[in-house]
Amino acid sequence: MISSREVLVSGAPFIHDHRTTARSAWLVSFMLLPILLWETLLSGWGTLGAAAASISVALAADLLQSGLRRRFELDDGSAFLTGLLIALALPLKPPLYAPIAASAFAILVIKGAFGGLGNNWMNPALGGVAFAWLNWGPSLAASQGSTPASLPLAFVSTLPSLVSGFDDRVTGLLNTLLFQPLGASLPSGYVASMLGVESNGTIGLPVGLALAASAALIGFRVIRWQIPAAMFLFFIAPFWAFGGLASSGLFSGDVLGQTLAGSFLLVAFFMATDPVTSPSRTGQMIIFGAGCGLIAFLFVEFGAPAFAPLFGVLFMNALMPFIEGIRWPRAKLGEGKE
Amino acid sequence: MHSLRLEPRRDWELLLPVPNAYLPTTATVPLKQHRGKAARRVVEVGTVVREGMVLAVPDGELSTYIHSPIPGTVRSVSVSRLPEGGECEAVEILLSGSFDRLGKRPERYIWKGMRRADLLQTLRAKGVVETSGKGMPLDALIESKKRGCHIVINALDREPYLRTETSIAESRIGDLLDAVLIVASLVEAATIKIVVDGEGPQSLQSIETFAPLKKDGSYGVELVRSMGGQNAADPGKIRKSGPGSESLHLLPSTLVAIYDAIVEGKAFVERYVTVAGGAIRRPAVLKARIGTPIGDLIEECGGFVESPERLVLGGPLTGFPALNLDLPLTKMIGGVLALTPPETRRGKVRPCIRCGLCGEFCPVGIDPEIIFRDLTGGRIVEAKARGLGSCISCGICSYVCPSRIELSQCLSAHAGG
Numbered sequence: 160m161i162s163s164r165e166v167l168v169s170g171a172p173f174i175h176d177h178r179t180t181a182r183s184a185w186l187v188s189f190m191l192l193p194i195l196l197w198e199t200l201l202s203g204w205g206t207l208g209a210a211a212a213s214i215s216v217a218l219a220a221d222l223l224q225s226g227l228r229r230r231f232e233l234d235d236g237s238a239f240l241t242g243l244l245i246a247l248a249l250p251l252k253p254p255l256y257a258p259i260a261a262s263a264f265a266i267l268v269i270k271g272a273f274g275g276l277g278n279n280w281m282n283p284a285l286g287g288v289a290f291a292w293l294n295w296g297p298s299l300a301a302s303q304g305s306t307p308a309s310l311p312l313a314f315v316s317t318l319p320s321l322v323s324g325f326d327d328r329v330t331g332l333l334n335t336l337l338f339q340p341l342g343a344s345l346p347s348g349y350v351a352s353m354l355g356v357e358s359n360g361t362i363g364l365p366v367g368l369a370l371a372a373s374a375a376l377i378g379f380r381v382i383r384w385q386i387p388a389a390m391f392l393f394f395i396a397p398f399w400a401f402g403g404l405a406s407s408g409l410f411s412g413d414v415l416g417q418t419l420a421g422s423f424l425l426v427a428f429f430m431a432t433d434p435v436t437s438p439s440r441t442g443q444m445i446i447f448g449a450g451c452g453l454i455a456f457l458f459v460e461f462g463a464p465a466f467a468p469l470f471g472v473l474f475m476n477a478l479m480p481f482i483e484g485i486r487w488p489r490a491k492l493g494e495g496k497e
Numbered sequence: 498m499h500s501l502r503l504e505p506r507r508d509w510e511l512l513l514p515v516p517n518a519y520l521p522t523t524a525t526v527p528l529k530q531h532r533g534k535a536a537r538r539v540v541e542v543g544t545v546v547r548e549g550m551v552l553a554v555p556d557g558e559l560s561t562y563i564h565s566p567i568p569g570t571v572r573s574v575s576v577s578r579l580p581e582g583g584e585c586e587a588v589e590i591l592l593s594g595s596f597d598r599l600g601k602r603p604e605r606y607i608w609k610g611m612r613r614a615d616l617l618q619t620l621r622a623k624g625v626v627e628t629s630g631k632g633m634p635l636d637a638l639i640e641s642k643k644r645g646c647h648i649v650i651n652a653l654d655r656e657p658y659l660r661t662e663t664s665i666a667e668s669r670i671g672d673l674l675d676a677v678l679i680v681a682s683l684v685e686a687a688t689i690k691i692v693v694d695g696e697g698p699q700s701l702q703s704i705e706t707f708a709p710l711k712k713d714g715s716y717g718v719e720l721v722r723s724m725g726g727q728n729a730a731d732p733g734k735i736r737k738s739g740p741g742s743e744s745l746h747l748l749p750s751t752l753v754a755i756y757d758a759i760v761e762g763k764a765f766v767e768r769y770v771t772v773a774g775g776a777i778r779r780p781a782v783l784k785a786r787i788g789t790p791i792g793d794l795i796e797e798c799g800g801f802v803e804s805p806e807r808l809v810l811g812g813p814l815t816g817f818p819a820l821n822l823d824l825p826l827t828k829m830i831g832g833v834l835a836l837t838p839p840e841t842r843r844g845k846v847r848p849c850i851r852c853g854l855c856g857e858f859c860p861v862g863i864d865p866e867i868i869f870r871d872l873t874g875g876r877i878v879e880a881k882a883r884g885l886g887s888c889i890s891c892g893i894c895s896y897v898c899p900s901r902i903e904l905s906q907c908l909s910a911h912a913g914g
Contacts, residue, residue: 170906172814172892173807173834174657175842178899180850235847277848277900439853 184236210246213258217242224271244284261287326351389448524788529585531632533559564764566786580817623758656812695722776805776835792822805835814892855894
C-alpha cells in the first residue's frame with residue numbers, strides 16, 4: 160500500500176525523459192577528464208595542480224554565489240565544468256593566480272552577478288579565460304610552451320619522444336599510401352598533436368582526445384553539432400583562402416594548424432555550445448556558429464590570434480538577442496506532413 | 498519540429514478476450530465524471546437500485562444520465578473529490594440482490610430500422626459520452642457535427658503503458674464496426690478513416706479487418722498506419738486538426754459504449770481500463786464497473802510489487818494524480834497506473850538552461866520556455882501573443898525538460914478550456 164510519507168499531487172505528466180541538466184554537465188566533465196589526465200601525464204604535476212586550483216575555486220565561488228541566494232547548486236555540475244574548462248583552456252602550467260582569478264571571475268561575476276545558472280549572457284568559462292588573457296596575456300603566453308619536465312611517472316618520461324617518433328612513422332605511411340598518389344603531402348606534426356605533442360616539442364591539447372570527447376557528446380546529444388560545424392566552416396573557408404596571403408599567396412592558409420591549435424577546439428565544442436548562451440533553433444545555431452567562425456578569422460588575421468576563438472564566441476554571445484529575433488515559423492499542426 | 502518517440506512500456510501479455518473485473522462490494526458513483534455540470538440525483542439513501550437504473554439525470558450543460566453499475570442499496574450520498582480538482586456529489590451503492598444482465602444472454606436490438614431521433618435518444622438515455630476530451634454526451638457531440646462530415650477512428654493508444662483502446666479493437670472488432678456504422682448513419686459520414694498503430698497488433702493492420710465497413714458501400718474507408726503509435730504528439734494533431742464540425746474523432750472505448758447502448762440496450766456502467774506500471778504485479782486490461790475503487794482493480798492485478806511513487810488516473814502524460822486507492826473508476830478513466838521512481842524519473846527542479854528541447858518537441862510549435870517566462874513574470878498578454886492559447890496540455894514539454902520545470906502544468910493552467 161502507499162505509505163503516508165509522501166503523496167505527490169502535482170499534475171501531469173507523470174513520467175520524464177532520462178536527460179537532466181545536472182547529468183549533462185557531469186557527463187561533459189567526465190568526457191573532458193581524460194584530456195586533463197593525459198596532459199598531466201605528459202607535462203607533469205603542475206598541470207593537475209593548476210586544474211585543482213581552478214576547479215576548487217570555482218566550486219567554492221559557486222557555493223558562495225548560490226548560498227547568497229539561499230540555494231545549493233553544486234550538484235548541478237556546472238561549476239565543476241566551468242573550473243575544468245578554464246584549466247583546459249589556459250596554458251598547461253600557468254602562474255597559479257591565473258586559473259584562480261579566472262574561476263573566481265567566471266563564477267562570481269559572470270554567473271553569480273546575473274542570477275546564477277541560466278541567466279548569464281556569456282559562458283562563464285569563456286569569460287574567465289578571456290579575463291585571464293586580457294590581464295596577464297604576456298605571462299600566460301610565456302608559460303604556453305610547456306616542456307615535458309618533472310613527469311609524475313618515470314616510465315612516461317619517454318612518451319613525448321615516443322609520440323614524435325610515432326608521428327614520423329604514421330605521417331610517412333599516410334604520405335606514401337594516401338597523399339602522394341593524390342599529389343599532396345601531410346606535414347609532420349599533426350599526428351603528434353592528436354596526442355598532445357606540438358611540432359616544437361612542447362605539450363599542448365591532445366587533439367585526438369578532445370575530438371573523441373566531442374564526438375561522444377554529440378552522439379549522446381549533449382552538445383549539438385550545428386554550432387561547431389558552422390564555426391569550423393566559416394573559419395576554415397576564409398582562412399584557407401586568405402590566411403597564407405602574406406607568406407605563400409591565396410588558398411594556402413594553414414587551416415589544420417589553426418583549428419587544431421588547442422583553444423579553437425575547446426571553444427568551438429564546449430563553450431560556443433553552452434545552451435544558456437547559444438540559440439537552440441537550427442537556423443539560428445548556424446548563424447551563431449558562422450558568426451563565431453568569421454569573427455575568429457578576423458582576429459587571427461588582423462588582431463590577436465590567441466584571443467580569436469574566444470572573442471568570436473563572446474561577440475556572438477552579445478548578439479544573442481538579435482539572433483533569437485531571427486525566426487522562421489515552426490511547422491504547425493495540420494500543416495505540412497498530412 | 499521533431500516528434501517524440503516514447504518507450505511504449507507494454508511488455509506484458511495481454512489477455513484476450515478482456516477479463517471482467519470482480520464486481521465491487523461497494524461502488525462509488527460520482528455524479529460528475531467529466532467536464533460540465535454534475536447530474537441531478539434522483540435516488541435517496543436506502544433506495545434499492547438495480548443494475549443500470551438511473552441514479553441521476555442531466556442538469557445543464559454537458560451533464561448526462563448516470564446509472565447504477567451494480568444492483569444493491571444506496572448506502573450513502575457523500576461529497577467526492579474529483580481527480581481533476583473540485584468536488585461533486587457521489588452515490589455509494591452496497592452490492593446486493595440479483596443481477597438482471599450478468600450471465601444472461603444479451604438482447605440484440607436491430608438498429609437499422611431505428612429512426613435517427615430514437616438512436617440519439619437511446620445514446621442519451623444510456624449515458625453514453627465520448628471517452629476522451631471533454632466527455633461530451635454523444636448525442637450532443639453528434640448533433641454538433643455537420644451532415645457529411647468525416648469520421649476518424651483512433652484505434653490505438655497514444656500514451657505509454659496504456660493498451661485499453663488496442664485491446665478493445667482487437668477483441669471486439671465486430672461490435673466496434675457495428676458502432677462505426679451506427680455513427681456513420683447518424684452523421685451521414687463522407688469518409689471513415691481508421692488510424693491504427695503501425696507497430697501494433699497484426700490483426701488491425703489489414704484492411705480486410707475493416708471490410709464490413711466497405712461492404713456498406715456508401716462510405717470511403719481508409720486505413721492509416723500511424724508509425725508514431727506511441728507518439729504522444731498525435732493527440733494534439735488529431736484534436737486540433739479536426740476543425741469544428743468537419744470531422745468526428747472517436748475511440749474504440751466510445752464505440753463499444755455506443756454498441757452496448759444501441760444494440761444491447763445497456764447503460765454506460767462499465768468500461769475497459771489498463772492497470773499497469775512498474776509497481777503493479779500483473780499488469781492487465783480489465784473490463785470493470787464504473788464506481789469500482791481503483792484499489793480493487795490493483796488488487797485484482799496482484800497488488801503492488803513495491804510502493805509506487807505516483808498513482809495516476811489516465812495516461813502518464815495527460816492523466817490526473819490519484820490521492821488514494823478509494824477513488825472510483827469513472828467513464829473517462831482508461832488507465833490506472835502505479836509508477837515507480839525509475840519510471841517517473843523525477844528530479845530536482847533547476848533553472849532553465851534554455852536548451853530548447855521543449856520548443857523542439859512541442860507538437861503545436863510554440864516555445865513553452867519563453868511563454869513560461871512570460872507567465873511567471875506576469876506578462877499574460879505577451880504569453881498569449883506567443884501562442885499560449887494553442888497549448889493542448891499534451892505534457893511533452895515537461896516530459897523532455899532536463900531541468901524538470903513544470904512547463905506543461907503552468908501553461909495548461911493558464912491556457913484555459
